[in-house]
Amino acid sequence: MQLTPPGATPLQHGLAAHGRRPRLLIVDDQPANIQALHRVFAGDCQVLMATDGASALRLCRERQPDLVLLDVQMPGMDGHELCAELKADALLRAIPVIFVTAQDRPEDETRALDAGAADFITKPFNPTVVRARVRTQLTLKAQADLLRELAFIDGLTGVHNRRHFDDRFIAETRRAQRSRSPLAVVLADVDHFKRYNDALGHLAGDDCLRRVATALRTCLKRPTDLLARYGGEEFVSLLPDTDLAGAIGVAQLMEDTVRALALPHPGVEGWVTISLGVSAGVQGADLLEAADRALYLAKAAGRGRVSWVEG
Structure with a gap:
């Protein structure tokens, strides 16, 4: 069974289970950082962008992204608070969050993971590494979504149970x-x-x-x-x-x-x-x-x- 079109990129290959281009939300209060990540993923993903936590939370509820790339230091709601909000919402908690931040101390990474993050990447980032980690998290999410869907499907009619x-x-x-x-x-x-x-x-x-x-x-x-x-x-x-x-x-x-x-x-x-x-x-x-x-x-x-x- 072929799940990926011939000539697909490695990132697309890892996301075939989604059946569409994955939707990625980049959250950072610095436009230059957003643009740097946008250049990495624009060819493979639908890219959404937000410069503060409140806007990002609204986009998550309205657009249901497949993954969030999140900075820590932002005005108002910071990255840790936003991640905690996502994980507290039953409709949003399955969205994986990867922190992309200049904070590089072990305690920074521990705090991010304790808030519910799936991964932690420090700036300046290597585009190849970021793509690989995003591919891994999106593939895991697609598999988890499929298992969750199968558990919630009525066996006779094929609609939800x-x-x-x-x-x-x-x-x-x-x-x-x-x-x-x-x-x-x-x-x-x-x-x-x-x-x-x-x-x-x-x-x-x-x-x-x-x-x-x-x-x-x-x-x-x-x-x-x-x-x-x-x-x-x-x-x-x-x-x-x-x-x-x-x-x-x-x-x-x-x-x-x-x-x-x-x-x-x-x-x-x-x-x-x-x-x-x-x-x-x-x-x-x-x-x-x-x-x-x-x-x-x-x-x-x-x-x-x-x-x-x-x-």
Whole structure:
């Protein structure tokens, strides 16, 4: 199995598991230092740049870089504080951090590693060494991401499982509360699925769930959106930075997309449809409870439709 295109650079060879150019964030308050690192990686990576800790933290949350190259001495939030912030955030802690600094005492390196850094490089740096260390950390991250993904995937449908949703839901709820940003949930249930299984058998039922999951996944356009199998024939979508109107639009697209599959449903003499419940504007477990109430309203109103509850 060939994972790397012919003629790829050594750095690209080590990053084939990402399936794209890796995203690298360089954080330094000196533009000359940023440009020096940019020249090393511009041909292999998408390079993001920040000159202070607060901007870097915002970029990490918005762009999810694959690795951070971080200076120690910066105004405001210094490198150690930024690294600690990243490692304290469940959504960001998997991003490896390499310190690139003029501080070269053993205690400086120890402090950086204690803060959660994956590696420590002193200035002036050797470009070949920096590239090799970045390649190593990105390759390790790609392998860890794959293992984590496999642990959080539903074996039948290929979408995320309930365990992963629960973890992400807690993290996204905390993030939304901290940043005062909207968060929405969409619950989807395959209508009269027991009748479908009874009429066609469990193998056909499994295939139906796979096709519905694939259709639902095409409706989520952003990397931060999450689709998971919630249990049985029920699916859940988590939509960060999405208000009620936006979530209703996603839910309606899901309903239309599944209906367009035109899967015959002999148990109801029609097509396979889904009912969807949408909630936004409430926090924590209340968000899920509101979506569940909305789903009940959709079923009570005749199924194959979208209902919603606003907090």
